[in-house]
Amino acid sequence: MWVEVLTALSLVLILEGVMPFLMPAQWRVTLLRIAAQRDTTVRWLGLSFMLIGAVLLTIVRG
Numbered sequence: 001m002w003v004e005v006l007t008a009l010s011l012v013l014i015l016e017g018v019m020p021f022l023m024p025a026q027w028r029v030t031l032l033r034i035a036a037q038r039d040t041t042v043r044w045l046g047l048s049f050m051l052i053g054a055v056l057l058t059i060v061r062g
Contacts, residue, residue, distance in 0.1 A: 019027045034042065 019030075034045075037045075
């Protein structure tokens with residue numbers, strides 16, 4: 001189980017690092033735009049990403 005968890009964490013870190021590496025200025029602007037949003041908007045965005053991820057995981061692993 002720990003191998004799968006660490007594999008997933010590694011993939012998340014790789015994917016999260018792509019944008020700051022390739023386009024640091026645009027990544028910074030995007031983060032500032034997200035930070036300027038209301039908390040409820042950010043929460044809905046986070047919930048949407050989690051649901052999309054769960055559906056994709058179910059499809060891929062199902």
